[in-house]
Amino acid sequence: MADALTELSNDLSARAAAAQTLVATIQVRDDRHVTGTLWSAEALVASEQSLPKEEEFVLVAPGGASMNANVAGRDPGTNVALLRLTQPLSPPAIFPAIAKAGELALAYGGDGAGGVTARMGTVNLVGPEWLSSAGGRIDKRIILDIRLSTAEEGGPVLDAAGAFLGITTFGPRGQVLVIPTATINRIVPALLKDGRVPRGWLGVTLQAVAVPDALQGQAGQASGLMVMSLADGGPAAKAGVVAGDIVLSINGTPTRRFRNLARQLGAESIGSKADLRLIRSGSILSVEATIEARRTE
Secondary structure (H helix, E strand, C coil): CHHHHHHHHHHHHHHHHHHHHHEEEEEEECCEEEEEEEEECCEEEEEHHHCCCCCEEEEECCCCCEEEEEEEEEECCCCEEEEEECCCCCCCCCCECCCCCCCEEEEEEECCCCCEEEEEEEEEEEECCEECCCCCEECCEEEEECCCCHHHCCCEEEECCCCEEEEEEECHHHCEEEEEHHHHHHHHHHHHHHCCCCCEECCEEEEEEECCHHHHHHHCCCEEEEEEEECCCCHHHHCCCCCCCEEEEECCEECCCHHHHHCCCCHHHCCCEEEEEEEECCEEEEEEEECEECCCC
């Protein structure tokens, strides 16, 4: 038993040493950092939500060398940020893994000085593709049964064979999620090309509300999304939507959940017409808006 445990311990240590070549530290404050994962010789991916809204960062590369990196693009929808390195590195080849519930998961982070931190747990859940509240399509819902510090967010996750599951990010209620390899592969080319991933936009701020009792039968649903504010000159404003309207559906799809609306606003929706069914002043009406590309901040 002792020999088996020693062999396992040595193997895990060797895996961490090998993973170190994938991991870089991104300095975000004088005394704070997050983790990035080397995606290619000249690019680093990170959890977008972990990075301040800055354009340039200092990295500590594997081994401890410092260098600068510029933000090539961000996609809050899938929570992927891409940083372009000012000098190339030599990351190992990435072999994508197929996540399976119950398998071991090895999550790595940067220690701030060119070294690596290591966590071990299991894949708690593998679900189908899902849509984030910001409208990004994530290829698989992968939840880890693992603890993670904020400094380790954005680091690589490997399976027991050393194949790449994706990078870590924090989800609701502190869940540790994985942004899958397939999602990163899909998003990175768009970020390299345009710095962003275009998505449809109506120019409204919405809040979930109950449909008035007297209108629930006619509306065919008990809840909708109230328009709290509109962007000046945005698609909804140009279509005649006003604050206080309750959006019941878009193109026939009920808006009982924000994600139902977001599903209608993918990149392919830009330039298309959106039929909005609304409640206004106790009456139900429809307006037509032309979906535009989401404005950059």
